[in-house]
Amino acid sequence: MKNSFKQALLLSTVICCSLSVYADESHSEKMIQDNAGMDIPRSALGNSSFPLLLIGSRDNSYGEARTHPGAMIMTLLDNKSELKRVKRYKKHKSFYFAQTAGNSVFGLTRDKLTAYNFTTSRQKLEEVTSVEAANSPTSVAATNDGELVLTAHFYEDQLTARSYDGMNFGAPQVITGCHAPNQFSIHPTEKWAYASCLRGQEIAMFAIDADKNVTEIEAPRPATGDKTGPRNFAFHPNGKVLYVVTGGSSEVLVYGINQRTGALSANPKQRVFLSTDADMSSPQRGADVKITPDGKILVAFNRLLQEMTKFAVDDDGMLTSVGNTYIGRGETRHFAMSPDGKQVAIATQDGNVSLWSVNGDGIGAPLKFKDEVTFPDAFNFIEFVR
Numbered sequence: 001m002k003n004s005f006k007q008a009l010l011l012s013t014v015i016c017c018s019l020s021v022y023a024d025e026s027h028s029e030k031m032i033q034d035n036a037g038m039d040i041p042r043s044a045l046g047n048s049s050f051p052l053l054l055i056g057s058r059d060n061s062y063g064e065a066r067t068h069p070g071a072m073i074m075t076l077l078d079n080k081s082e083l084k085r086v087k088r089y090k091k092h093k094s095f096y097f098a099q100t101a102g103n104s105v106f107g108l109t110r111d112k113l114t115a116y117n118f119t120t121s122r123q124k125l126e127e128v129t130s131v132e133a134a135n136s137p138t139s140v141a142a143t144n145d146g147e148l149v150l151t152a153h154f155y156e157d158q159l160t161a162r163s164y165d166g167m168n169f170g171a172p173q174v175i176t177g178c179h180a181p182n183q184f185s186i187h188p189t190e191k192w193a194y195a196s197c198l199r200g201q202e203i204a205m206f207a208i209d210a211d212k213n214v215t216e217i218e219a220p221r222p223a224t225g226d227k228t229g230p231r232n233f234a235f236h237p238n239g240k241v242l243y244v245v246t247g248g249s250s251e252v253l254v255y256g257i258n259q260r261t262g263a264l265s266a267n268p269k270q271r272v273f274l275s276t277d278a279d280m281s282s283p284q285r286g287a288d289v290k291i292t293p294d295g296k297i298l299v300a301f302n303r304l305l306q307e308m309t310k311f312a313v314d315d316d317g318m319l320t321s322v323g324n325t326y327i328g329r330g331e332t333r334h335f336a337m338s339p340d341g342k343q344v345a346i347a348t349q350d351g352n353v354s355l356w357s358v359n360g361d362g363i364g365a366p367l368k369f370k371d372e373v374t375f376p377d378a379f380n381f382i383e384f385v386r
Contacts, residue, residue: 096139096381100146104166108133108140108151115164131169134158141185141193148212150193152184159184159195159204161214173214178204182231182247188239192217192262196230196244203230203244203255205263219263224253232288232334237295241317245289245300250274252289252300252311252319272319274302274309288334292341297359299344299367303331308344308356312363325367329354329374336382343370347379 163170179200229248287303330350354372
């Protein structure tokens with residue numbers, strides 16, 4: 001093993017999860033050992049100022065060969081592109097994760113919502129409590145203080161909001177009327193929340209009051225259009241624009257956000273296709289969308305074409321496509337943008353984790369491959385820890 005780590009990526013999953021960090025290694029430091037015998041300095045895994053990454057996966061969902069439960073820890077070694085497995089947990093089995101500004105992490109699986117304490121220095125997700133949850137989960141989100149947790153449940157046509165006091169969850173507030181919700185997430189100001197209603201083909205909008213009560217905003221829900229199927233979305237860093245990727249039409253829809261009421265513009269200010277296939281003759285399925293922290297680059301994933309589309313974002317939040325990059329490696333439902341906006345991490349349903357540079361060669365350049373590793377798992381969700 002080399003004497004120095006320059007940026008270690010710690011990938012932490014539930015069923016298969018991973019955590020990533022960056023740090024320098026001193027040979028005299030106390031070491032831990034991975035299950036392949038590799039020595040890893042504790043400081044490389046315990047510096048909370050560096051990014052971490054959570055990945056969730058499903059067991060027995062995409063074929064019997066991909067049934068490995070538990071959590072995995074990986075590192076990104078010296079050259080910033082060599083992925084190595086360090087450790088695998090076996091008992092944490094969440095599909096989706098939500099973070100807070102503190103140590104709380106929330107995991108959502110088919111029938112359970114779990115609160116964890118996440119300890120970077122000890123590389124641990126420690127369960128605090130759990131409650132029963134509705135089936136068919138598609139997302140979980142939380143306020144920075146962890147006092148409000150939102151979940152979406154696709155086939156139940158159900159959204160839920162729960163309080164959390166650091167030890168226990170409160171009774172669920174069940175919200176109906178969003179047909180096949182795919183994502184239920186909180187605006188950066190934490191004054192509003194939004195849900196993509198995939199089969200309802202609309203966006204539901206909610207206000208969050210000072211007591212963390214969630215009520216629907218009194219404005220018509222914006223319709224995304226026939227056969228669009230809104231899936232995941234992202235907020236512009238300035239909080240004034242919402243970007244929605246559609247599964248049916250494979251577009252990115254750009255909505256303005258009223259800064260007084262939180263209501264979205266009635267119609268998209270812009271619609272742009274992910275694919276260069278103008279007649280849509282190839283299989284299409286928009287999956288996820290992210291924007292860099294400086295608000296200058298937006299990327300979206302087409303999971304059937306297995307390609308990433310990169311957009312330049314102007315001062316008004318409007319998009320100009322600068323090209324597509326073929327990713328391959330299997331279908332992807334979610335990908336992660338690093339906190340500095342320089343790379344994305346992609347985890348596929350075929351068990352592949354890959355790293356790509358977003359803007360190393362400029363805004364107009366395609367994504368650049370860095371490294372990959374494959375495991376016998378079906379990855380479902382991936383996110384950098386804040």
